[in-house]
Amino acid sequence: MLIQEVLLKIFLKNHPQCGTAKMIQLTATPVTALVDEPVHIRATGLTPFQVVSLQASLKDEKGNMFYSRAYYRANEIGEVDLEHDSSLGGDYVGRHPMGLIWSLKPENLLTRLMKKDVMNSPFQVHLKLYDSDILLDNKPTTALKASLTLERWYVAPGVTRILVQEGRLRGALFLPPGEGRFPGVIDLFGAVGGLIEFRASLLASHGFASLALAYYGYEDLPPRLEIIDLEYFEEAVNFLLRHPKVCGPGIGVVSICKGAEIGLSMAAHLKQITATVLINGPTFTVGIPQVYRGHVYQPAPFSAQLVTINSLGLVELNHLFEETGAEASQSFFPIEKAQGHFLFIVGEEDKNINSKRNAALAIEQLRRNGKNNWTLLSYPGAGHLIEPPYSPLCLASGIRTICSAFHWGGEVIPHAAAQEHAWKEIQKFLRKHLIPTATSKL
Amino acid sequence: MLQLTATPASALADDPVHIRVTGLPPFQVVTLKASLKDEKGNLFQSKAFYKANGAGQVDLEQTPALGGDYVGVHPMGLFWSLKPEKAFQRLLKQDVMHSPFWVTLDLYDSICFHDSPTVQPWASQMVQRWFSGPGVQRKQIREGRVRGALFLPPGEGPFPGVIDLFGGFGNLIEFRASLLATRGFAVLALAYVAYEDLPDKLLEVDLEYFEEAANLLLAHPKIQKPGIGVISLSKGAEIALAMACYLKQVVATICINGFNAVSNVPLRYRDLVVTPIRSGGERMQVHISGAVCYRHCHGDPRDQLNRQSVLPVENAQGWILFIVGEDDECINSKAYAEQAMDQLQSHGRSCGRILVYPGAGHLIEPPYAPLCFASWVRGFSWPFLWGGVPAAHAAAEEHAWGEIQKFFRQHLIQTRCKL
Numbered sequence: 001m002l003i004q005e006v007l008l009k010i011f012l013k014n015h016p017q018c019g020t021a022k023m024i025q026l027t028a029t030p031v032t033a034l035v036d037e038p039v040h041i042r043a044t045g046l047t048p049f050q051v052v053s054l055q056a057s058l059k060d061e062k063g064n065m066f067y068s069r070a071y072y073r074a075n076e077i078g079e080v081d082l083e084h085d086s087s088l089g090g091d092y093v094g095r096h097p098m099g100l101i102w103s104l105k106p107e108n109l110l111t112r113l114m115k116k117d118v119m120n121s122p123f124q125v126h127l128k129l130y131d132s133d134i135l136l137d138n139k140p141t142t143a144l145k146a147s148l149t150l151e152r153w154y155v156a157p158g159v160t161r162i163l164v165q166e167g168r169l170r171g172a173l174f175l176p177p178g179e180g181r182f183p184g185v186i187d188l189f190g191a192v193g194g195l196i197e198f199r200a201s202l203l204a205s206h207g208f209a210s211l212a213l214a215y216y217g218y219e220d221l222p223p224r225l226e227i228i229d230l231e232y233f234e235e236a237v238n239f240l241l242r243h244p245k246v247c248g249p250g251i252g253v254v255s256i257c258k259g260a261e262i263g264l265s266m267a268a269h270l271k272q273i274t275a276t277v278l279i280n281g282p283t284f285t286v287g288i289p290q291v292y293r294g295h296v297y298q299p300a301p302f303s304a305q306l307v308t309i310n311s312l313g314l315v316e317l318n319h320l321f322e323e324t325g326a327e328a329s330q331s332f333f334p335i336e337k338a339q340g341h342f343l344f345i346v347g348e349e350d351k352n353i354n355s356k357r358n359a360a361l362a363i364e365q366l367r368r369n370g371k372n373n374w375t376l377l378s379y380p381g382a383g384h385l386i387e388p389p390y391s392p393l394c395l396a397s398g399i400r401t402i403c404s405a406f407h408w409g410g411e412v413i414p415h416a417a418a419q420e421h422a423w424k425e426i427q428k429f430l431r432k433h434l435i436p437t438a439t440s441k442l
Numbered sequence: 443m444l445q446l447t448a449t450p451a452s453a454l455a456d457d458p459v460h461i462r463v464t465g466l467p468p469f470q471v472v473t474l475k476a477s478l479k480d481e482k483g484n485l486f487q488s489k490a491f492y493k494a495n496g497a498g499q500v501d502l503e504q505t506p507a508l509g510g511d512y513v514g515v516h517p518m519g520l521f522w523s524l525k526p527e528k529a530f531q532r533l534l535k536q537d538v539m540h541s542p543f544w545v546t547l548d549l550y551d552s553i554c555f556h557d558s559p560t561v562q563p564w565a566s567q568m569v570q571r572w573f574s575g576p577g578v579q580r581k582q583i584r585e586g587r588v589r590g591a592l593f594l595p596p597g598e599g600p601f602p603g604v605i606d607l608f609g610g611f612g613n614l615i616e617f618r619a620s621l622l623a624t625r626g627f628a629v630l631a632l633a634y635v636a637y638e639d640l641p642d643k644l645l646e647v648d649l650e651y652f653e654e655a656a657n658l659l660l661a662h663p664k665i666q667k668p669g670i671g672v673i674s675l676s677k678g679a680e681i682a683l684a685m686a687c688y689l690k691q692v693v694a695t696i697c698i699n700g701f702n703a704v705s706n707v708p709l710r711y712r713d714l715v716v717t718p719i720r721s722g723g724e725r726m727q728v729h730i731s732g733a734v735c736y737r738h739c740h741g742d743p744r745d746q747l748n749r750q751s752v753l754p755v756e757n758a759q760g761w762i763l764f765i766v767g768e769d770d771e772c773i774n775s776k777a778y779a780e781q782a783m784d785q786l787q788s789h790g791r792s793c794g795r796i797l798v799y800p801g802a803g804h805l806i807e808p809p810y811a812p813l814c815f816a817s818w819v820r821g822f823s824w825p826f827l828w829g830g831v832p833a834a835h836a837a838a839e840e841h842a843w844g845e846i847q848k849f850f851r852q853h854l855i856q857t858r859c860k861l
Contacts, residue, residue, distance in 0.1 A: 003747070051724045071724030089725040089738065105732055109529060132724075304553035305471050305491035305508040311815045311832050312731055313525040315555075319509065395730045403555075412730060 007049065026129045026146035034205055035123070035152040035198075036388045036423060038098050043129050043146065046078040051088070052145075053132035054080075056100040058125050064111045066104040066392060071132070092413060101125060101152075102416040104392040109312075110405055112385075112397040118154035118201040119161050125150040152390075154198045156205035161197075164211065169236055170221050171213040172197050173243070174204030181247035182209040183434035184240040186233070186266075188259030191225065191287075192399055193217030199254065202388050206427055208434075209246045210254075211236060215262070224401070225258075228285075230265055230292035237272050250274025250340060252430045257281060257353065257384065264362070265290055265297075267338040274340035275433035277426050280347055280355040280384050282321075283362045284331035300324050300331035314396045314407035316351040335362060336369035343375050343429045345422050347382035351409030355384070377425055379418035383410020389420040446549045446565035455535075455543065455571040456621055456808045456843060458518055463549055463565075466498040473510070473550040474500075475563075476520035478543055484531050486524040486812060491553055512833060520547065521571075522836040524812035530733065530825040532805075532817040538573035538620040539580050545569045571810075573617045575624035580616075583630065588655045589640055590632040591616050592662075593623035599664035601628040602854035604671040605655055605685075607678030610644050611820045612636025618673065621808050625847055627854075628665045629673075630655060634681070636820070647681055647704070649688055649711035656691040669693030669760060671850050676700060676773070676804065683782070684709055686758040693760035694853035696846055699767055699775040699804050702782040703743040703751040719743065719751045733816035733827040735771045743781055755782050756789035761853045763795050765842050767802030771829030775804070797845060801834020809840040 024045040033039060046052060055069040070090035072080040082097045091103035104125075106113070115123060129146040155161075158177025164170065172195060176182050185208045187200040193216050200212035213236050216225045241248050252275035255263030260281020267276040269292050282300075290297040306319040321328075335342075344359040359376055366374055379386070385394050385408045393415045398404040444465040453459065466472065475489040490510035492500045499505075502517045511523035524533065535543060548563035574580070577596025583589065591614065595601055604627045606619040612635045619631035632655050635644040659670050671694035674682035679700020686695040688711050709716040719741035727735040743752045755762065764779035779796050786794040799806070805814050805828045813835045816827045 051722075053724070069728070071726075073724075088722070089727050091728045093727060103728075105728065105730070107732075109731060303508075305493065305510075307491070307509045307553070307555070308513060309489070309511045309523075309525075311525075311813060311830075312529070393730065 024145045032151040041082040043080040046074040048076050048078050053130040055128045065107045068100050068103045101390045110397050112394040115198045118197050122151040122153040154201045159204045174201045174210045176207050184246035185210045185252040187212045188255040190257030228290040252434050265333045268333040268335045271339045277343045279345040283358045300328040314405050316407045318354045341373045341433050346378040348380045349409040350384040351407040352384040381411040381414025382418035384408035389423050448567045448569050452570040461502040463500040466494040468496050470494045473554040475548045478545045485527040488520050488523040518810045521810045530817045532814045535617045538616045542570035542572040574620040578623050589638050593620050593629045600666045603659040603665040604629045606631045607674040610677030647709045696763045698765040702778040719748045729827045733825040735827040761793045763849045766798045768800045769829040770804040771827040772804040799838035801831035802838035803830025804828035809843050
């Protein structure tokens with residue numbers, strides 16, 4: 001018999017009223033929230049010291065299922081409080097109040113969780129409490145004891161979405177609720193293409209006028225990425241600055257991966273960019289050329305034979321540019337000319353890009369030119385896809401027509417912590433460099 | 443002239459193959475791919491990128507792979523890095539007597555990632571990987587309660603006898619027994635659950651069943667007396683350790699990644715019933731791949747409450763070799779083997795030896811088998827995580843296989859010379 005079971009017997013002998021059946025309750029506060037807000041999950045009315053299983057499940061808009069589970073031991077008054085208690089096992093171990101959400105795993109390994117419709121529906125996360133007697137060889141054998149459904153929204157009430165189809169621009173502009181003007185931000189995702197709106201809608205929920213900008217694989221934009229024309233992005237910057245609800249004089253960029261390559265180039269060439277967030281991006285042109293007003297940046301040479309495949313069969317590109325040295329100078333952007341500030345966000349376990357090295361190269365370039373307009377946030381254990389907090393770690397997924405199984409990297413627990421920390425830092429950074437303070441106006 | 447050679451083209455699965463390419467343009471980067479289809483039609487593939495030297499040669503015994511499924515000098519890398527097309531499939535040869543695994547080696551003149559019907563390899567070779575040698579005989583065993591397959595080397599004998607035990611998920615795994623028989627041992631691949639008319643679930647370990655099997659072996663005219671060996675993995679290793687403790691017929695036992703105590707189900711031997719250590723399913727951990735790590739679930743044999751479950755290794759009359767993978771994600775096998783060694787030493791016994799392999803996972807098998815990192819297990823709806831770092835695991839298997847044969851030759855053949 002386990003120590004705990006012996007203690008339980010003694011406890012129940014001394015507290016006979018605890019042995020009677022009480023109603024098991026599962027609570028979560030708040031039940032409806034933004035996806036980047038934490039939820040306080042508790043269970044009460046359990047038998048003291050019993051082991052329970054908490055499971056979460058989610059169905060995305062394509063019908064893909066995601067699951068997570070954790071095992072907790074109730075305390076002496078039959079309660080489990082995820083803010084205080086440690087999980088014994090399951091998808092995470094230890095004290096992680098939001099663990100059930102960020103450890104959600106897809107049924108099929110290569111599935112990425114991405115909300116398409118951010119305005120009209122939330123993700124529903126179903127929480128279930130099992131009074132479990134888990135045998136090593138099978139699923140829980142006893143019935144469901146309590147359940148509830150969380151709503152996780154990508155927009156706050158009052159945020160408006162405006163489809164953008166001006167000139168060449170294709171995207172969606174999210175405006176915070178209320179009167180007045182808001183700092184403007186352009187939101188860029190990576191080579192996955194299409195229009196990805198969920199980060200822009202969240203930024204708008206936190207007071208930024210955010211333009212989710214597509215650049216290929218969407219509507220009448222090029223179906224394949226063959227060249228990056230920076231003037232397209234300059235158009236977007238001018239569009240934002242012209243907008244009556246956007247306050248200038250500077251615009252911010254929040255960007256990841258290929259988007260961060262573009263963001264870096266925008267900061268180097270466009271003086272209106274005053275705050276650039278670069279998440280796991282390259283320091284130079286990758287794969288295809290970039291052009292701005294006739295100047296062409298050729299893609300940096302790479303060594304295809306340095307691609308590795310891990311033991312799960314996932315493709316890792318982080319060594320691709322290991323042999324790329326000085327000969328790539330015409331692929332580097334003149335970032336020392338940038339007028340704004342840089343926030344480099346690095347996942348040290350990124351298996352798609354050698355993000356740590358890239359950030360170091362960029363910072364070295366700035367230093368060499370006497371600039372100190374940068375901040376580096378380097379996260380051990382975090383992977384490539386650093387997203388808003390509580391997003392499940394996507395270990396691997398495909399990019400259509402390129403590869404079916406890219407390894408993004410990252411360890412679940414440190415990656416979740418990195419997402420939580422980085423999100424706050426991103427907002428602080430944008431506010432600091434986009435909102436003119438009273439003194440700086442002088 | 444461009445040539446891809448692989449020698450020997452037909453060999454035992456535990457024999458290395460020397461792969462070379464000649465006649466390439468100097469410093470050309472090439473892709474070498476291996477592919478295999480198992481008996482159920484599941485595809486396994488691997489690839490590596492090499493750069494030819496100034497003489498246009500690639501020699502896997504000297505040239506390092508630059509990328510792909512492995513990096514560095516690994517002559518057999520294409521074999522042990524084979525990966526299933528469908529995740530969590532384990533490569534297991536069913537028919538070990540009449541057919542080999544066919545491995546196709548393809549050479550491409552550049553970095554070739556995806557398989558394309560339009561891109562043809564520059565050169566191809568096929569190699570056969572056999573699990574039994576000429577003259578090895580297989581006999582289906584259905585005597586008394588004993589169920590399994592007996593593999594006999596060619597010749598008159600007598601041969602040292604070995605019982606081969608795999609894990610507790612059922613069926614009969616024969617490939618290690620057939621390979622050992624090819625190396626000169628009479629090996630009984632012994633089933634003990636979910637095979638033929640054996641019970642479908644393991645509710646207890648009845649050591650008398652294993653004693654029956656041991657006596658069966660010893661009664662065979664081609665098998666040496668008076669003692670046999672046991673080679674075992676996982677649950678099989680726990681059973682083998684119990685056999686070593688209680689059965690005088692067992693004189694040399696190899697336990698690979700097993701428990702040193704009775705776990706999950708009771709052990710019975712005549713009047714003795716040993717209660718198992720309880721495992722805590724709530725301590726399972728889900729790996730990012732979705733496979734489940736059970737390493738933390740098992741009770742601690744050093745806990746006073748569990749002491750009656752610990753196997754009395756000090757009673758073993760023969761020799762014991764513990765083989766352990768430090769990266770075993772299924773069982774904390776290093777700790778258990780070290781505890782057993784401590785127990786032997788504290789009783790003044792020196793018949794135990796331990797081999798610890800850093801980077802090796804749970805499924806330490808004969809060499810050059812693909813690393814099975816995680817796989818589906820009969821009766822469970824999720825894959826089990828076995829662990830292992832590919833190159834280190836492959837090196838461990840190569841080394842361990844040599845040690846296994848040395849150990850049996852040293853401790854089984856010696857008994858014959860005592861006469």
